[in-house]
Amino acid sequence: MRQIWVTALFAVCFCSCNSFLKEYSQDLARVKTVGDLEELLIGSVYYPAVYITSSDGYTSPVSDENGNYDYSSFNHCVHFMTDELEQNQQTGRGDFGRFEELFGYYTWQRNVGINQKGTKIGKEDDDWQQAYKYINVANMILTELEEIDIYSANEEKSKVRLEGETRFLRALYYFSLVNLYADPYVPGKAETTPGIPLKLTSYIENKAYERTPVAQIYEQIIDDLERAAECLRESEKTGIYRANTNAVNLLLSRVYLYMQDYVNARKYAQLVIDAKPDLKDLKGLEGRDNVLSSDNPEVIFSMGGDWLT
Numbered sequence: 001m002r003q004i005w006v007t008a009l010f011a012v013c014f015c016s017c018n019s020f021l022k023e024y025s026q027d028l029a030r031v032k033t034v035g036d037l038e039e040l041l042i043g044s045v046y047y048p049a050v051y052i053t054s055s056d057g058y059t060s061p062v063s064d065e066n067g068n069y070d071y072s073s074f075n076h077c078v079h080f081m082t083d084e085l086e087q088n089q090q091t092g093r094g095d096f097g098r099f100e101e102l103f104g105y106y107t108w109q110r111n112v113g114i115n116q117k118g119t120k121i122g123k124e125d126d127d128w129q130q131a132y133k134y135i136n137v138a139n140m141i142l143t144e145l146e147e148i149d150i151y152s153a154n155e156e157k158s159k160v161r162l163e164g165e166t167r168f169l170r171a172l173y174y175f176s177l178v179n180l181y182a183d184p185y186v187p188g189k190a191e192t193t194p195g196i197p198l199k200l201t202s203y204i205e206n207k208a209y210e211r212t213p214v215a216q217i218y219e220q221i222i223d224d225l226e227r228a229a230e231c232l233r234e235s236e237k238t239g240i241y242r243a244n245t246n247a248v249n250l251l252l253s254r255v256y257l258y259m260q261d262y263v264n265a266r267k268y269a270q271l272v273i274d275a276k277p278d279l280k281d282l283k284g285l286e287g288r289d290n291v292l293s294s295d296n297p298e299v300i301f302s303m304g305g306d307w308l309t
Helices: 002-021 034-044 126-147 153-181 214-234 245-258 262-275
Strands: 051-053 059-061 194-196
Touching: 034 126, 034 153, 126 153, 153 194, 153 214, 153 245, 194 214, 214 245, 245 262
Parallel strands: none
Antiparallel strands: 051 059
16 A cells, blocks of 8 residues: 555656646747737738838838838739839839839739849749738637637627638638639639639648639638628727728629629629718829828728738
């Protein structure tokens, strides 16, 4: 009997010492509250602005300490792939080198990262990498929201709002990706048209991802947006810098338009018009005035300077 007690005491001491001596990372940050997840959302799912507007009205990229300009804002370059774009003295602005960096986009080169002289080919997968990085963090947030402890009614409202914003952003990134890297949605063919990899889990999977059909990507986008609308109707932040119900309805209208579902496209567009009927008076604007500003009632959603909806 005495041997049993000695053995048991030794086991307890050993376990206690083992726990006491166990090393913990001093840099490890643990998610404990909804506020922690909100900080993660703002810092790692909402993408940062890389353009600033100066006092003279010009908009330019933010430069680093070496004077290099950042043109890698997600999905920004595709705005230069448009028929009405024209290089002139005002838009060229050679001091920023913008058109040199974006030459491959606005001239529709096969290698969009190529420069005007053909002496340099830059990376072309920035949008792919950035979007999936944001989607991965969004997946983590949605998983953690299911496990987080809630201690008050306000925390519950914040949790619901956070889910709505996260689902909106995930839908936005998938919508951008499927239209950048897959064929358009064609009714009757979308079920068999290869799309992009669809990942909704927060954990790492040791497998080769395959291209999910375009139709399934659009189904997930609509599912996320419909759930986002439910959440944000209950609780949303005011202002244009956080996802809101108007942004959700506008994106739903765009998604249905791309699906050639014109009835739903009109339905959700009308919801936006009914909620935001005011228009910007353009008569007083001068040449350098920025139309897309925070005081423009037509601006519905902005992530710090780059408008996607």
